[in-house]
Amino acid sequence: MLAAMPPVPTPKPAPGAPRVRERGDACPGALRLHSADDGHLARLRLPAGRLTARQVEVLADAAEALGDGRISVTSRGNAELRGLADGCGAELAALLAEAGLLPSATHERVRNIVASPAAGLDGLGAADVQLWARELDERLCAAPWAAALSGRFLFVLDDGRGDVTGLGGDVTLVAVDPRTALLHLGGRAVRVAAADAPRAALAAARVFLSAARAAGTGAWRVRELPEGSGLDVRDVRDVRDVRDVRDARRDGREALAAEEVSEPALPQGPPPAPGPLGPAALHVLAPLGRLTAAQLRALLPADEVRLTPWRGAVVVGAGPDRTPALDAAGLITRPDSPWAGVSACTGRPGCAKSLADVRADAVPGRPGLPVHYSGCERRCGHPHGDWVDVLAAPGGGYLVDGAPVPRTDLAPAVTTARTAPRTTR
Incomplete structure (x- = not known):
């Protein structure tokens, strides 16, 4: 019932040519496991990262009973279990379903929803987008067509502070005030009522799927659509519970109110400090x-x-x-911790592609820019925005932002890179 999927290589397009996806998305999920050197991997989508106290307990129990006893937090606020044994998929699925962590077997990989984590807690946001995330998730799981989205398609819901707008969302909602939101899609934006924001975000995903079908390139993300694909955020006004945008234009029900905004800009703000x-x-x-x-x-x-x-x-x-x-307990609770903002891919021995045990080699350096340790050029899980790139080099040692550095000299090199002035990459 539950298959462990091998990684699927994606050919790179020629310069200037649109990317063509000839295979379906093999992104792992909670039901479709990924085979790695340290066992199988399950990726559990958690809209807005939300876990109840009961779900925290279940996830910890599952990690100990079925995996390597750890939970990886992804750059989308999802959770990964690693080191899973052969044949444990059905037991894992039953545990997750019983805890309410698997509301839809058909949609579990497309529940990629990031929302400002401090929304509703510190009084700084324009709206509690955590509530939007819950409604969007319910609508997403209830829409049969939404199962066609890629497991990499991302919804971003920002409460106006700009902490998550830089995460590369395909559909981005930004709260303007308690009554208004801006919906961003493909570099354009429309203004919608806050009460309609989750419905508008889902409509935007359908607009993308319509454009992707018309393009015929198998695009998983908005940025993969070729130029002239016809993607238009204004089409959300015509989308209802029908097969595609063209059918929607023949439908007589009330349209979504959406006013185009000229030259929309996404707010940019820092993530919350520990x-x-x-x-x-x-x-x-x-x-x-x-x-x-x-x-x-x-x-x-x-x-x-x-x-x-x-x-x-x-x-x-x-x-x-x-x-x-x-x-x-060993958690990072202060912004001045040298380990704040330090991340790493799986590395050896869990990943066959890695050239080093990057987690064992990682050193923090003085607090400053985020730093990410990568075992290979894929740089899995690297941060968005500006960050220090520490890449394992063939034959040993590392490249710190492209400069060769022996393992023994990593600490001073990383400290310099984290604190030196630079332009955004």
Whole structure:
């Protein structure tokens, strides 16, 4: 019933030519496992990163009973279990389904929804986009056509502070005020009512699928569509529960109100620092993006836990008095920690493509720019925006932003790179 899928190589297009996807998306999920050198991998989509206290316990138990005892937090705020044994897929699926973590077997890989993790907690956002995320997820799972989206297609919901707009969303919603939102798609934007925002985001995904079918290139992401594909965010006004945009234009039901915005700009803001978020929430980071089952349980008690795109967790319902205990559990609780912003791919021995055990080799350097350690040129899981690139080199050593550095000299080289002035990559 549950298959472990081998990686599918994707040919690179010729310069200037549109990317053509000749195979379906093999992105792993909770039901379609990926085979790695350290066992199978399951990727669990968590819209807005949200976990109830019960789900935190179930995820920790699953990691210990079926995997290697750790949970990786992805750059989309999702969770990965590694080291899964052959034949455990059905048991894992049953555990996840019982905990409400698998609401749709047909849509589980397309529930890629990132939302501002501090929304509704610190009073800084224009709207509580966490509520939008829940409604969008319900609508997404209820739409049969949405199962055709790629497992890499991404919805981004920003509460106006600009903390998640830089994550490369295919469909991006930005709260303007409690009554209004901007919907961004393909470099253009329309203004919609906040009450219609989740419906508009789903309509935008359907507009993309219509354009992708017309292009015939098998595009998984908006940026893969060829020029002249006909993608137009204004078409969300015509999308309803019908087969495609052309059918929608013949449908007589009320259209979505959407006013085009000229020269729309996405707000840009920093991610929340580790530490308190308002009076009753804390943001902590996972060392190198991985939590042990014990560290995940250390987040409890909590009203809920929100995994973040910066490989951390927002503990809702926790005050500053919880900081010493979370610190003692090995979590990163302060912005001045040298490990804040340091991440790494799986590396050896889990990944056959890696040239080094990057997690063992990683050093933090002085706090500054994010830094990511990669075992190969794929740079899996690297941050968005500006970051220090530490890449394992053939024959040993590393390239730090392209400069060769011996393993023994990594610490000073990374410190210099994290603190030196630079232009955005």
